[in-house]
Amino acid sequence: MTSQPQTAVAPAGKASFFGWWRWRRIEGYLFIAPWLIGFVAFVLGPFLASFFLSFADWNLVRPPTWVGLEHYRTMLTNDPKYIKSFVNTVYFTVFHVPLILVVALFVALLLNRQLPGIGVFRTLFYLPSVTAGVATAILWRFIFNYHYGLLNQAIGLLGIQGPNWLGSTKWAMPAFIIMSTWGFGSLMVLYLAGLQGVPRELYEAAEIDGATAWDKLLNVTIPMMSPVIFFTMIMTIIGSFQIFTAAFVMTEGGPADATLFYILYLYRSAFQWLRIGYASAMAWILFLVILALTLIQLKLSRRWVFYAGEDLA
Amino acid sequence: MELEQGAVQSSGSLLASPGWRWPQVRALLFNAFLYLLIVAGGIVFLIPFVWMVSTSLKTLPEIQRIPQPLLPEVIRWDNYYVAWTSLPFTRWFFNTAFITVVNIFGTLLSCSLAAYGFAYTRFRGRNFLFVILLSSMMLPYHVRLIPTFLIFNHLGWINTFLPLTVPAFFGTAFYIFLLRQFFLTLPKELDDAARIDGCNSLNIYWRIVMPLSKPALAAVTAFTFIDSWNDFLGPLIYLRQDSRLTLSLGLRMFLDFQEGTGDLHLMMAASVATLIPILIVFFFAQKHFVEGVTFTGLKG
Numbered sequence: 001m002t003s004q005p006q007t008a009v010a011p012a013g014k015a016s017f018f019g020w021w022r023w024r025r026i027e028g029y030l031f032i033a034p035w036l037i038g039f040v041a042f043v044l045g046p047f048l049a050s051f052f053l054s055f056a057d058w059n060l061v062r063p064p065t066w067v068g069l070e071h072y073r074t075m076l077t078n079d080p081k082y083i084k085s086f087v088n089t090v091y092f093t094v095f096h097v098p099l100i101l102v103v104a105l106f107v108a109l110l111l112n113r114q115l116p117g118i119g120v121f122r123t124l125f126y127l128p129s130v131t132a133g134v135a136t137a138i139l140w141r142f143i144f145n146y147h148y149g150l151l152n153q154a155i156g157l158l159g160i161q162g163p164n165w166l167g168s169t170k171w172a173m174p175a176f177i178i179m180s181t182w183g184f185g186s187l188m189v190l191y192l193a194g195l196q197g198v199p200r201e202l203y204e205a206a207e208i209d210g211a212t213a214w215d216k217l218l219n220v221t222i223p224m225m226s227p228v229i230f231f232t233m234i235m236t237i238i239g240s241f242q243i244f245t246a247a248f249v250m251t252e253g254g255p256a257d258a259t260l261f262y263i264l265y266l267y268r269s270a271f272q273w274l275r276i277g278y279a280s281a282m283a284w285i286l287f288l289v290i291l292a293l294t295l296i297q298l299k300l301s302r303r304w305v306f307y308a309g310e311d312l313a
Numbered sequence: 314m315e316l317e318q319g320a321v322q323s324s325g326s327l328l329a330s331p332g333w334r335w336p337q338v339r340a341l342l343f344n345a346f347l348y349l350l351i352v353a354g355g356i357v358f359l360i361p362f363v364w365m366v367s368t369s370l371k372t373l374p375e376i377q378r379i380p381q382p383l384l385p386e387v388i389r390w391d392n393y394y395v396a397w398t399s400l401p402f403t404r405w406f407f408n409t410a411f412i413t414v415v416n417i418f419g420t421l422l423s424c425s426l427a428a429y430g431f432a433y434t435r436f437r438g439r440n441f442l443f444v445i446l447l448s449s450m451m452l453p454y455h456v457r458l459i460p461t462f463l464i465f466n467h468l469g470w471i472n473t474f475l476p477l478t479v480p481a482f483f484g485t486a487f488y489i490f491l492l493r494q495f496f497l498t499l500p501k502e503l504d505d506a507a508r509i510d511g512c513n514s515l516n517i518y519w520r521i522v523m524p525l526s527k528p529a530l531a532a533v534t535a536f537t538f539i540d541s542w543n544d545f546l547g548p549l550i551y552l553r554q555d556s557r558l559t560l561s562l563g564l565r566m567f568l569d570f571q572e573g574t575g576d577l578h579l580m581m582a583a584s585v586a587t588l589i590p591i592l593i594v595f596f597f598a599q600k601h602f603v604e605g606v607t608f609t610g611l612k613g
Contacts, residue, residue, distance in 0.1 A: 027514055028439060031430025034423040036442070038483020043449050046457035046464070053459065060466075110351055115344065121355050123599050127362070130595050130602070133543035134561040135584040138568060139365050142577060148376055150364050156380070182361070186606075193607045242453060245545040249565060263455055270459050271550055280459050287456045294451065 054281035059274045071281035082282070084257050085265040088173065092261070093240040095177045101233060104184040108191035109221070122192070126185035137249035140179045141166065144250075166251050169258040176259060179246065187232050194228035195221070223306040230305045234297055238290055262286060369393070369581035376577050389578075396579040397586060400570070404556055405563040410590075412477050412559060413541040419481030420488060420537045421530060427484050428492035429518045433504060443493075450486045462550055476551040477544070481537075488533045495529035495608045496522055532605025535598045542591055560587045 029036070054071060058064035075082045111122055128136065143150045144165035152162035165175040202220045211219070222229075244263040247253060253260035262282070270279035368376060369392055371385040397403070430436075431443050465476040499522065507517050523530070548559040558566070564587055571580045595602070 024434070024514075025436055028430045028434030028436030031434060031514070031518075032427045032442065034482060035427035035446070035484035035486075035489060038423070038480065039445070039449065041464075042461055042480055042483060043452065043457060046460035047452060049460035049463075050456055107354070110347060110354075113344075113347070115348060115351075118351070121351055122603070123596075124355050124359060126599070126602065127595065130539050131543075131588055131591055134545055134564045135587050138564065138580060138584045139361060142368070142581065143361060143364070145577075147379070148381060148577070150361065153379070153381055182358075189603050189606050193603075238451070238453065242455060245561075248545070248549075249568065266455060267546070267549075270462075276459060276463070283453075283456045283459060287453055290451075290453055 050280040050283050053277055054284050056277040056280075058276040060276060061274075064277070067277065071278045072285075074278070075281060075285065081257060081260065081265065085260045085262050088258070088260055089241055089243070089262040091173055092176060092180075092243065093237060095174075096180050096240050097233065097236050099177065100181050100184050100187060100236060101229065103181055104187035104232075105191050105225075105229070107184065108188045108195060109217070111188070112192060112195045122189070125188055128183045129186040132183055132245075134245060134249055137246045140175075140182075140246070141250045144175050144179075166259075167255055169256050172251055172255060172258045176243075176246065176250070179250075180240075180243070187236070190228060190232055191225065194225050198224040226305045227307055230297070230301050234294055237293055237297075241286060241290060365581055366585055368578060369585045371578050373576060373578055392578050392582040393586060396567075396582040399579070400563060400567055401556065402560070402563060402583065402586070405558050405560045408474070408557060409542060409559040409561075412474055413538055415474075415478040416481040416541040417534050417537045419478065420485060421533060423482050423484040424488040424533060425492055425523060425526070425530065426518070427489045428496055429514075429522055431489070431493045432496035433517070433522070434514060446486050446489060450490070458546075458550075465551065471551060472553045472557060473551075474557075477547050485537075488536070491533065491605065491608050492526065492529055495526055499525055528601065528604055529608050531598065531601040532608060535594070535601045536605060538594055539591065 053064075055066060055068055056064040057067045057070070107125060111118055111125075142148075144152075146152060146162075146164040146167060149162075149165070151165065155162035163171040165171045198221060202224070203216055206216050206220055242263055243261050244267065247259050247261045247264045248267075251259040253264050263286075266279050266282045266286070269275045269282060367384055370388045370390070371382075371392075372387075372389060375382060375385060431439065431446075461476075465471065468475075470476050470479075503521055503525075504517060507521055512520070543561060544559070545561045545565070548562045549565075552558055552562060555566075564583060567583050568580065571577070
């Protein structure tokens, strides 16, 4: 908390002490005004508006009509594609999140030591996080190419013919999971920052007690890192529910809707078929699912997340 | 105990120490093993990029040969010229650069002002609004996507750069949070001293806080650059006319063109070309990317 000296010397000039004091009370609003206006206009307003739109039928041409819960009923009972997009996204999340978290933590542990040239690898592993976009999606689309792709060429060296990754309903989703793991670098950087914050004395104390490297990992590193792991888990789950660009570029949802992700279906509903109300209902279900998942994790976190400060407080 | 730690930290001390003991040898072997693991991992990790560049310099028959040669027989820089000029990529490059620069400027200005407000001024409801700011970070972008589109559509901003740039001037919650955390680490005495010298808040913001916050501002710049350059959904929704596209959108269009001809080498050349600005920025600013993460105080 910053506490300004409210009885400090008033600026020289005609301004009275009370006028100055009042100014100091409102100037804060001026500093945050751009954000506050933007928040109301582009965040809170649209957020609430999409709630109301979800009860309306509207295609931007004819005036909107009120349909109540009709969209929600259609989604749950009468739209297999919607269910498919939801299941696909859950499937992706269930594999993607644990995999990327474990890989990022493992590499962070490897890189968290004083070896010459280690910084180069940190940069290298971070690189795909900054290049994520259409260009790398095109690259991966080609890596998974049945005939000439890098992956099947490599598998071919073992004398096995690799699958037709993006052309097969069975292998398209694993392909997305592999590709997404490539982007573990941003998580790794967070974990490296977290590892720097683990006090050395804890390791020294554990060593005196005869702890092995494995003991230290399980009983010192992981508990001390648990707040960071928890935070990254929540953010990664939220992010993985919103995968879009890769799907739009690599498969366009195919084959046979095997990679029809939630946001891809939402995008098509809203911007290709102009089903504004229906897409808004989809957006709100997404919001509620993410909210529920976050709250559940928050609840569960009391069992495993350890905040070092709490013991002392 | 101490000797073992010395060995872990630098193998140099090992040579200096008299006699070889098992813990030291073990530590050395362990480090060598880790090193190999890291190097091997790094190579596997880098291969997609190497292959991307190598493919972009090959001929089409070379790509279609099985087994594929690792390196091109003749390096064909020409691929880049052919790919780049087959569609208005130069135009798209300048469009993307313009949007990115405006976004960086808008984000730095609006976020630093708000962060200063939250860190250095007192007003009623400040803490409440800060909690609102933090929770807005958890709100999925897509929940507000459709009404935001309707607003910009109503304003007649479709097919202009306005929907992609104007919001930057109204702040981004995460960057406000990042900057506010950084501002709070600056010594409080500077603020008090400046006030006694008659500085007002705007002076303190511009003359003291901003110059001292260059590392945090650099991190925000780096993140904004990447977000803006790679953005796909925004341009996809708002830009229609060919001459107004961004690189990511243009590249997606190029993909559709190449589907018919199967010119994978040109596809790769165009993809590499759009990545070059990102790579340049990343290699000059990599420190700021890593630092930015730590400014939020997200440590163990």
